Amino acid sequence: MVVDDNPANLKLLIDILSSEGYKVRPANGGDLALLSVAAKAPDLILLDIKMPDIDGYEVCRRLKKEKHSCEIPIIFISALDDVEAKVKSFDLGGVDYISKPFQPKEVLARVKNYLQIKKLQIQSEKINAMLMAEISERKLVEESLFKEKERLKITLLSVGDGVISTDNKGKIEIVNEVAQALLGWSQDEASGKYFGEVVHLISAITRDRCEDPVEKVIHTGKIIGLANHTILIAKDGTERHIADSAAPIKDENGDITGVILVFRDVTEEIRKQEEVIKSKEETAFANAANTAKSQFLANMSHEIRTPMNGFLGMIQIMEMTExxxxxxxYMNIVRTSSDALLKLINDILDYTKIEIGKMKLEKIVFNFSKMVSDVVSLFKSSAIGKGLIMEVSIQKDVPDHFIGDPFRLRQILSNLMGNAVKFTNKGRIDILIRMVEVRSNNEVKLEFAVKDTGIGIPDDKIDDLFKSFSQVDNSNIRKYGGSGLGLAISKNLVELMAGEIWVDSKKDEGSNFCFTCVLESIHVKQDFPEPSVKKMIEGQVKNELKILLAEDDPVSQMVLEQLSGRKGWQVILCENGTEAFDRYRKENFDIVIMDCQMPVLDGYKATRAIRQLERQRETHTPIIAMTAYALQGDREKCIEAGMDDYLTKPINAHEFYAAVERWTKKKI
Structure with missing residues (x-):
């Protein structure tokens, strides 16, 4: 009989057992199962635990109280894969426990074991009945008994699990090969000894000696199960987890003539379960650690960039004065130092993002040659100042527009070119870009090479170049500074772009850093050139703008007021989102500069409130987000809140002007 309230599980079990020729009687609930057993007792019951009417535990408890059903072997089947559930199942009289989802072979093996035991019981009862036959037939009975015992012995010896049979006193008669291998006792050594002398069982939880299962079966006359928290101690002291059951052999009068113990080695199964639990715990711990790292990274980004905003902002304002x-x-020195500090901060934040798996690539359309030109222009003056020749060569078949992450591609190229300029005192630097493969779906594989005639790298240091915090010269008197993160970050970014990075170098002869990446090429039709920011400022942007600035940091307020004042723009200052919303309701503004992190009401909520008001008024004022956070997803969070653009602190004057003028131009 198969009892399960889940139709799918019920059908699966029926199909599995029917395929082996077993007659299966289904029951989809506890009540129906009890009625069916009362009508006709089955040879074996596969019983689900969780059922809506009567659970499997209660069904088992009632069956064990009834004379007609108390001897029926019950195998529990459940998704409850924990020790407590299994212990309770065996305590109620279950002979086995199969965890869902189950394997067909496992179900068939378990059923086969217990039906074999049942068969052996029936055979044994027949043998004993034959012994009580007429005296005239005794010889025939004895011959038949001998044959049956031989058959019983062969069956026990051929079972795939460990099998031990005893007489009604608990003395061992048969130990099959599997049991011999697990126990370390041969048939001759074990034969005639009491079960407890050969087999030592302890609890895996308490390490206490377990009750002798053979004695318990002889005393109670019932089938008992051994849970997989039972440990068998072999002759040499080896410990193995076992699980299965012990059953009585009875004659036609119900008297016990012996006991059969069938057990299975589940040590490997227990080990795998423990590994899964450990893996889950480690994963949970790692996820918690990554979440903590991510939050720490966000907080550090905010706490560092906020004062840097004031620092760099005031430098830019000072440079605009006479x-x-x-x-x-002096200001050039301060700017150079501040740029170096900002690069170090960005490198540390980037490395942390990569380490915790928060680094994601954007997919936007960009002008490739312009991107390369912009990077080269950053280092051109430094190279010329050192008397170096710098040339760029882009293969003609390289497309002019791609879909990818230009910011990260620029970051990789900048790292390599910055190193080339830093470590080259004479000669030249060549940047070579070529297409090495055209793939399906418009994907293109590019190769970049930055070749210099600098100091080169010793052979024994090349393998460490792309490791985090690694530098060629780690001594306290090293000539060249740096965090040792640039190449490690570049390597991770290249791998995110489905590429690889390597270097060929010889000490005192120069280096050739190369990397590949995969981008999606795209054809961009441009009938008219895009107007430059300068032309927009000169011809299309009105100069008298009214700006609503929501910012709680006094230094950032001063910087943005100063920058705006130099353009002749009027700034209305609010120190939190609530003030900004109230002011916006009463006045008209050309643009809103909204800090994301403010007391009382943050920038995200203030923006949503403004957008809701605008839907009623059928208006739209550009809102530019301004935040000290610089993590992947922050931009998307701003756009989702209803903001039109995004600036990260520290604010760059040119980027600030360009963003304001771009959006006020769109408004005109």
Missing amino acids: LTQEQRG
Whole structure:
């Protein structure tokens, strides 16, 4: 009989058992199962635990109380894969426990074992009945008994699990080969000894000696199960987890003539379960650690970039004032130092994002040659200042527009070119870009090479170049600075772009850093050139703008007011989102600069409130987000809140002007 309230499980079990020729009687609930057993007792019951009317535990408890059903072997089947559920199942009289989802072979093997035991019981009863036959037939009975015992012995010895049979006193008669291998006792060594002398069982949980199952079967006359928290100690002290059951052999009068113990080695199964639990715990711990790292990264980004915004902002404002040549020289030094500090901060944040798996690539259309030109222009003056020749060669068949992440591609190229300029004192730097493969779906594989005539790299240091915090010269007196993160970050970014990075170098002869990446090529039709920011400022943007600035940091307020004042723009200052919304309701503004992190009401909620008001008024004012957070997804979060653009702190004056003028132009 198969009892399960799930139609799919019920059908699957029926199909599995029917395929082997077993007659299967289904029951989709506990009540129906009890009625069916009362009508006709089955040879074996496969019983689900969780059922809506009566659960499997209660069904088992009632069956064991009834004389006609108490001897029926019950195998519990459940998705509850924990020790407590299994212990309770065996305590109620279950002979086995199969965890869902189950395997057909496992179900058939378990059923076969217990039906074999049942068969053996029936055979044994027949043998004993034959012994009580007429005296005239005793010889025939004895011959038949001998044959049956031989058949019984052969059956026990051929079972795939470990099998031990005893007489009604608990003395061992048969130990099959599987049991011999697990116990370390041969048939001759074990034969005639009491079960408890050969087999030692302890609890895996408490390490206490378990009750002798053979004695318990002889005393109770019932089938009992051994849970997989039972440990068998072999003759040499080896411990193995076992699970299965012990059953009585009875004659026609119901008297016990012996006991059969069938057990299976589940040590490997237990080990795998423990590994799964450990893996889940480690994964949960890693996820929690990554979440903590991510939050720490976000907080550090905010806490570092906020003062950097004031620092760099005031430098930019100072550079816009009239300075003496000496003062301008000092300001150049301050700017260079601040740029180096900002690069270090960005490298550390990027490395942390990569480490916790938060680094994601954008997919936007960009002008490839312009991107390369912009990177080269950053280092051109430094190269010329050192007397270096710098040339760029882009293969003619390289498309002019791609879909990809231009910011990260620029970051990789900038790292390599920055290193080339830093470590080259004479000669030249060549940047070579070529297409090495055209793939399906418009994908193109490009190869970049940055070749210099600099100091080169010793052979024993090349393998460490792309490792985090690794530098060729780690001594306290090293000539060249740096965090040692640039190439490690570049390597990770290249791999995110489905490429690889490598270097060929010889000490004192120069280096050739190469990397590949995969981008999607795209044809962009441009009938008219896009107007430059300068032309927009000169011809299309009105100069008298009214700006609503929501910012709670005093230094950032000062920087943005100063920058806006130099353009003649009027700034209305609010220190939190609530003030900004109230002011917006009462006045008209050309543009809103909204800090994301503010007290009382943050920038996201303030923006949503403004957009809701605008839907009623059928208006739209550009809102530019401004935040010290710089993590993947922050831009999307701003756009989702209803903001039109996104600036990260520290604010760059040119980027600030360009963003304001771009959106106010769109408004005109």
